[in-house]
Amino acid sequence: MRSVRTIMFVALAVALAASMVYGIAVGDFRETVTNGVMICLTCIGVA
Numbered sequence: 001m002r003s004v005r006t007i008m009f010v011a012l013a014v015a016l017a018a019s020m021v022y023g024i025a026v027g028d029f030r031e032t033v034t035n036g037v038m039i040c041l042t043c044i045g046v047a
Contacts, residue, residue: 012043 016036026032 008043012040016040 016039019032019036022032024032
């Protein structure tokens, strides 16, 4: 159970990093970061 959560966290961290790079390239950085943070919070069960 714990290893599955760790793998999911790492996968989401990589996805967030990729989306940030994409957001910087496109120029809409603020919205990209906001969406990424909400996805992370939803994944860990905070939001």
